[in-house]
Amino acid sequence: MTSFTEENYLKAIFKINEKTSKPASTNGIAQxxxxxxxSVTDMLKRLAEKELINYEKYKGVTLTPTGNKIATNLIRKHRLWEVFLVNKLNFSWEQVHDIAEDLEHIKSDSLIQRLDNYLGNPRFDPHGDPIPNAEGKFMIRNQTSLDQLSIKQKGVLVGVSQHQSEFLQYLNELEIKLGTAFEVLNITSFDKSIKIRKDDTIDITLSHEVSKNLLVKKINE
Amino acid sequence: MTSFTEENYLKAIFKINEKTSKPASTNGIAQxxxxxxxSVTDMLKRLAEKELINYEKYKGVTLTPTGNKIATNLIRKHRLWEVFLVNKLNFSWEQVHDIAEDLEHIKSDSLIQRLDNYLGNPRFDPHGDPIPNAEGKFMIRNQTSLDQLSIKQKGVLVGVSQHQSEFLQYLNELEIKLGTAFEVLNITSFDKSIKIRKDDTIDITLSHEVSKNLLVKKINE
DNA sequence: GTTAATATTTAGACGAATCTAAAAATTATT
DNA sequence: AATAATTTTTAGATTCGTCTAAATATTAAC
Structure with missing residues (x-):
């Protein structure tokens, strides 16, 4: 049985592995x-002892199959609870992360199975992140960040790669949400800011900092 | 901030105080x-230090107003989650206790407030136990245990004072659930077993052990 | 290829929550 | 009221997760 704390380490390692495609460093995990x-070194010893991670001193960490199973299941639970909070309890997408951070540690397979069904077996969470299935498999989607598009390209927002509530609230103000359709009107070369026409009606200029955190699916016509 | 463990102690003390109308003993809590x-003595010192309980060596324990607030809030959360599990996720009433035991420790006031609304502000949980309001007030209901009734008395099942899954499954088999109406047909004097007519159709004999754990509301006509 | 800078691990301590065994206090019994 | 039985508390140890400070290993810089 894994503790709350151990689970958080496994999830952190998973995220770092995923993002960097490299073994997670002690400092990276600490951050x-x-x-x-x-503290990280201490915990790594314990997790290695339990065979949840592959750990060699000074070499960084990866997850064993068992560790990976636990980590992906946590992500599954986290994202399903987020769907519940938004779709059923009407929370806004920037409010749900912290609550789901606790709910994800509830240990009951039947609960998650029933929750999944109750929610209609959603494939993506309120931020557009894919929800792994019970076997830990993620659905891969054709997506790029908005800053990769060129002028006249059309697209739809399918996700965000930043979950900070300030960022999400900024999108709320602009009425940009998952499913929002747009066309790229203009790209300013010196600061990479991008002008888009949203829903065929409203023109908005976004900084590069924002556009690179918006995940979009291109629409070809 | 109270820990998971501290919260469980507060809840245990609350339950013992409520059931016995006396300060909780160290052994009682341990059980x-x-x-x-x-371990109980150790924890009592900590809780007294935090002014959550009134504790004098060898004298037993009661909750301070702050402690009481925390305990009733836990019960509120536990029972609301049980309603969710049964009404929304279609769990059966004997399956929900353990899961709610974990869910009750999730700390988010807005979550509980929204959950309460989502469920339609239920007053009772799936076992018929009252759900305290946000101020910790319990609704009191006119009820007796079935073994207190006399022949020809009619009633409705409004609760159970035993939550063990074996007991609840036994009731499932007999198709006895909250809201089930009945009339007392007969009481056997030597073993206090009771014969009732359920839903005007089926006659069932219940042992005293069972009948004293069924909470009923009398119907006067 | 040394030296300097950075990353990682070890050493030692601490708090929370638990345990067993022993001591002390309370309650019950004769 | 004295002894026996029970309950409660203390003492001392253990595990988990954390910390700071110091030591060691790795990587970068000259």
Whole structure:
């Protein structure tokens, strides 16, 4: 049985592995968990002892199949709970992360199975992130960040790669949400800011900082 | 901030106080929590330090107003989650206790408020136990246990005072559930077993052990 | 290829929650 | 009222997760 804390380490390692495609470093994990490198080393020993991670001193960490199973299941639970909070309890997408962070540690397979069904077996969470299935498989989607598009290209917002509530609230103000359709009107070369026409009606200029965090699906016609 | 463990102690003390109308003893708490008396003493010191309980060595424990607030809020959360599990996820009433035991520790006031609304502000949980309001007030209901009724008395099942899954499954088999109407046909004096006519159709004999755990509301006509 | 900078691990300590065994206090019994 | 039985508390140890400070290993810089 894994503890709350152990689970958070596994999830952190998973995320770092996923993002960097490299073994997670002690410091990287420490930063992700907001703890000291010494604490991380201690925990890595315990997790290696339990055979949840592959760990060699000074070499970085990856997950064993068992560890990976636990991590993806946590992500599955986290994202399903987020769907519940938004779709059923009418929370806004920027409010749900912290609550789901606790709910994901509830240990009951039948609960998650029933929740999944109750929600209609959603494939994506309120931020557009894919929900892995019970076997830990993620659906892959054809997507790029908005800053990769060129002028006249049309697209739809399918996700965000930043979950900070300030960022999401900014999108709320602009009425940009998942499913929003747009066309690229213009790209300013010196600061990479991008002008888009939203829903065929409203023109909005977004900074590069924003556009690179918007995940879009191109529409070809 | 109270820990998971501290919260369980507060809830145990609340339950014992409520049931016995006396300060909770160290041994009583130990039994309720399934731990040693020594551990209980340790924890009582901590809780007293935090002013969550009134504790004098060898004298037993009661909750301070703050402690009481926390305990009733846990019960509120537990029972609301049970309603969710049964009404929305279609769990059966004997399956939900353990899951709710974990869910009750999730700390988010807005979550509970929204959950309450989503469920239609239920007053009772799936076992017929009252759900305290946000101020910790319990609704009191006119009820007796079935073994207190006399012959020809009619009633409706409004609750159970035993939550063990074996007991609840036994009731499932007999198709006895909350709202089931009945009339007392007969009481056997030597073993206090009781014969009732359920839904005007089926006659069932219940042992005293069972009948004293069924909470009923009398119907006067 | 040394030296300097950075990353990682070890050492030692601490708090929370638990345990067993022993001591002390309370309650019950004769 | 004295002894026996029970309950409660203390003492001391253990595990989990954390910390700071110091030591060691790795990587980067000159």
């Amino acid at each position: 992700q968990i907001s703890t000291s490198a010494a | 309720q929590i399934s731990t040693s008396a020594a």
